[in-house]
Amino acid sequence: MRHVVEAGTDAATLLLFDPAALPDSFDARFRDDPIALCEELTDAGVVCLIVTGADGNYLLHAYVEESVPEDFRPYLGDRVPGEGLVCVLGRVYFTGAEYAFRGVDSFRRSYHHMGEAFPVPPGTYRLAVYEMDYPEGLAEDRLRAAVSPAAYWLHQRAMGWSVMGAVAGLIGLVASVWHAAREPWLWLAAAGCAALVAAPFAVARLPAYRAAAAAWREINRELPAYVAELRRAG
Numbered sequence: 001m002r003h004v005v006e007a008g009t010d011a012a013t014l015l016l017f018d019p020a021a022l023p024d025s026f027d028a029r030f031r032d033d034p035i036a037l038c039e040e041l042t043d044a045g046v047v048c049l050i051v052t053g054a055d056g057n058y059l060l061h062a063y064v065e066e067s068v069p070e071d072f073r074p075y076l077g078d079r080v081p082g083e084g085l086v087c088v089l090g091r092v093y094f095t096g097a098e099y100a101f102r103g104v105d106s107f108r109r110s111y112h113h114m115g116e117a118f119p120v121p122p123g124t125y126r127l128a129v130y131e132m133d134y135p136e137g138l139a140e141d142r143l144r145a146a147v148s149p150a151a152y153w154l155h156q157r158a159m160g161w162s163v164m165g166a167v168a169g170l171i172g173l174v175a176s177v178w179h180a181a182r183e184p185w186l187w188l189a190a191a192g193c194a195a196l197v198a199a200p201f202a203v204a205r206l207p208a209y210r211a212a213a214a215a216w217r218e219i220n221r222e223l224p225a226y227v228a229e230l231r232r233a234g
Contacts, residue, residue: 003118022100057113154208
């Protein structure tokens with residue numbers, strides 16, 4: 001079964017873990033040296049620490065008792081260290097490593113977008129996690145094939161240009177209004193600047209742009225940063 005989950009990190013590290021599989025001393029030891037502890041537990045086959053090299057949000061496709069699909073095989077990059085995972089209560093978390101916990105989950109709940117959980121039958125698993133390595137422009141090529149040329153242009157070109165124009169327009173709008181009392185003609189300039197500020201909102205309301213934006217979200221949902229294969233050991 002495939003599970004699609006997302007995690008965020010401000011420490012360039014992610015963690016796959018079942019809280020119930022962690023040692024009772026985890027929360028106390030985690031405060032002292034979290035990375036060393038997670039590396040120790042990864043080596044022991046209890047959790048999997050993923051060093052991303054950068055902060056941000058990361059999408060994972062986890063395949064439980066299934067192989068990674070053939071479509072992904074050409075894009076498999078480096079294998080992440082760690083070859084085991086222990087699941088005790090049937091729920092595995094994928095979070096920024098700084099949100100790991102053994103007892104109370106209050107920190108992650110305060111930042112729920114920084115991690116998600118997915119069901120895994122209790123047991124000890126052989127684990128293989130791979131970082132994905134896609135060719136440049138793959139998502140854009142898929143979007144071009146999925147929508148009309150006009151929708152593609154609106155999403156990939158027009159929106160970016162209109163946002164840049166809006167930034168310039170906002171600066172011009174403030175300057176025009178500030179000096180309009182002395183130079184009344186600047187109210188015309190202010191109106192033009194206001195139109196530039198409104199442009200991205202107008203583009204975003206176009207049906208073609210909305211269709212492209214929806215397709216873009218779906219395409220990126222199918223291009224995870226990592227894939228994991230979990231198979232019950234023994």
